[in-house]
Amino acid sequence: MNPETFTVDGDRLTFELAELGKIGLGDDGGYYREAFSQADLDGRTLVEGFMEEAGMTVTRDAAFNTVGRYAGENDFLPPIVIGSHTDTVPCGGNYDGVLGVLSGIALVRALHSNGTRLKHPLEVINFSGEEAVSPGGTFGSRVMTGHFEEGLLDQIVYSDETFRELLERVGIIIENLSTIERKKGSVAAYVELHIEQGGNLDADGISVGVVDGIVGFRRYRLVFSGRANHAGTTPMDRRDDALVKAARFVVGVKETAEKFGIVGTVGTLEVTPGAPNVIPGSVELSFEMRGLDDSVIDQAQERLTSFSRELDASFEKFSHKPPIISNKVIVAALQEGCRRAQLEYVVMPSGAGHDANLMATICPVAMLFVPNKDGISHSKEEYCTPEACVNGANALLQGIIELDLKI
Ligand SMILES: [Zn+2]
Structure with missing residues (x-):
């Protein structure tokens, strides 16, 4: 079967969003999966199960990033990485970050269920501590790219615990953090799908934004x-x-x-x-x-x-x-992916930072945006229609299939 005709299992993606949506839900309707809280760790474990079911080999690294790997035809090539996060701000939503991780899993499931591998290995990474609830935010991607500042360990988080105490309490060994550092060139490309958070796609009724840079x-x-x-x-x-x-x-x-x-x-x-x-x-x-x-x-x-x-x-x-300019080859592949998935798209910048900012220091990056209702995020009002989520995942699937051939 021609991979260009593959689609993600939309029902399964919707199901996984709903399952994760049962974890950390507060009485006020907002999500409380703050970095390294019990709800965050429970959500991480659930998603690790999804990764295994989709056909990936799963490891949790020293910074609690979950790495799901799907071998390539040539498994010695550097991987194409798809990543985001499942932690939330206090009283946040269930789409910011979550959709990027679950779309990556949906993509691998589509390949695996069709008995197909890409040339490159694929990795889906659920980065830890992305939201700035942990000091500085983007903890996991900082550690992975060698940008974590030890000074942050002494900052107070939550009540009266230092960040070091929090990390040690959940089982992170500080001395081991540097072992997960990845060097420049060790990743072929990084792609992150995220809700737009700006309201433009929703207002204009456009399915996908291909991000040409992060301001x-x-x-x-x-x-x-x-x-x-x-x-x-x-x-x-x-x-x-x-x-x-x-x-x-x-x-x-x-x-x-x-x-x-x-x-x-x-x-x-x-x-x-x-x-x-x-x-x-x-x-x-x-x-x-x-x-x-x-x-x-x-x-x-x-x-x-x-x-x-x-x-x-x-x-x-x-x-x-400084701004981060998306890699032109990835942007072109993602645009081709939208065309193949027959989705209307627009090329646009990102006004917010993501794990992609850190990954840009070691490899070429680009992002995909999907519309979220009225552009509201970091709020219990955050919402994406199932259709918008599935469309984004299909654009990602086709974009990555194309990218694999182009790099
Ligand atoms: Zn996010």
């Missing part, structure tokens, strides 16, 4: 100085109001982002002294910009730096993550 972000801190004074007795023309300057800058961020086709957000403002009867003497503000093209963000930054100078503010960049 980078930069974060900045500014301090605007003025002179605190009596709000009743100081005439309007003799004021030096720090908040009025900051307000002009807030509008400047919005206009600059619009001008350059990126997104920009002022997220915090701290007004000192902060009383209704005192003219603000100083304002600390932080904002971020995100975009797919570093040179465009450079220009936006230049414009806002000079604006901050006009307003006599200090300007400091405190965080900078």
